Amino acid sequence: MVNRYEPFPTVHLPEPIRTMVEDGADAIGCDAAYIALPTLAALASAIGNTRRLRLKRTWHEPAILWAAVVGESGTAKSPAMALALQWTKARQDEAVRTHKAAMSDYQHAEQLHAVRHKAWLQRAGHATEPGPDGPPEAPLRPTCERTWTDDATTEALVALLSENPRGLLLATDELSGWFQRMDRYTGGKGGDAAKWLEMFGGRSVVVDRKGSGFVHVPRAAVSVVGSIQPAILQRSVGDTNRENGLLARLLLAHPPRRAREWTDRDLDERTVEAVGAVYARLYGLAMDTNHDGQHNPRTVILTPEARRRFVAFYNAHNAEQVALDGDEAAAWSKLEGYAARFALILHLTRWAAGEPIDPDAVDEPSMEAGIALVEWFGREALRVYGRFSEAEGERAYRELIELIERKGGAITVRELLMARRSRYAKAEDATDALDGLIHDGLGEWERVEQGPDGGRPTKRFRLHAGADTKPPIRGR
Known part of the structure; x- marks a missing residue:
């Protein structure tokens, strides 16, 4: 049986994100979830590998979310996603412009290097004994900062991640292609799926290339967001993506269709600027560097109050899971970690918005908000799963x-x-x-x-x- 849809609880989103989601939904004429899900995924990717939340010594949760907006054609999924991701894409556009200028400088430096290297070879060839100076140092080819991609192939992703260690957002209007690539290497045995499950945890991924060695990413962090039609979702999930845990990791929202009416309402320019400032501060977060020069996520801890709240949630949540089975039990097992991930993302978003809080210690209000979102996603998962088995x-x-x-x-x-x-x-x-x-x-x-x-x-x-x-x- 399918329960009634509950509106997305925007009250748990910090300002100015809440206002952007609510006003954006009013302007487009769509459900708030259509904007909230891609927004949460975009915020997660802006934080990326820079921070991880420590629950205990052997349990850390990264800022990685996988979310899918489910809806029929014509329900404004695409304009909602475009609104939510405008700051992520604007940052990449600016990075591309900066990279073009850097490439122009690099090409000039490369030409100078070629002249100097030729002169050095000539001097070395006429010298009767080795000189003290070595060959001139070649200029470093600049890399382009990437914030998002729509290419779901693991080869392309790992190549991008090797140059962007903080992580990426995979954003696509149609998630069916992502599902289709999950088992494309091994004839249905989950070649790509295994690597994607590692990326959900922000763990190490290695991709072998024929004739060109391999690419290794020590912490492959990819948040995912996209839309999909209900019938396509049901076909795409299948037994394989249930059994490997892919479905359980996917945060779902399937608001009912509603009639849209013209409105002159739009996002206020001050809201656009305020949200842009939040993203700028989140993208300004840096990874820690150890004595070997390696980049590692900074560890964020829980305040004592937040820890007590998470422990209470964990115990109650797992008591609920005992009564579930199949897809529902699998989803519950992943939602406990999502509570911590949401708490980390919401806490850092509050900090980026200017709240006077410690960014390195998640407090009780952030944990409470993260748990509230998980409880909503849990009920929505049961509702969407129920549609799979409807008579x-x-x-x-x-x-x-x-x-x-x-x-x-x-x-x-x-x-x-x-x-x-x-x-x-x-x-x-x-x-x-x-x-x-x-x-x-x-x-x-x-x-x-x-x-x-x-x-x-x-x-x-x-x-x-x-x-x-x-x-x-x-x-x-």
């Missing part, structure tokens, strides 16, 4: 109620016939379906009087507020 009658029952809700809570038989021609062949069929909702106590008929232009009075079905989308136990 045809259950699906028809839910979709009928959701259709009526999109029409403002009321519908006539004629409107239902027009909206569901393939399901209801004649007026009697549509009337029977609405009568069924009345029988279950979910609504009632109301009389619609004739308008000023005349016409016969008719009746309209009115859905009761808070009607349950689940059919009664006897089934319908």
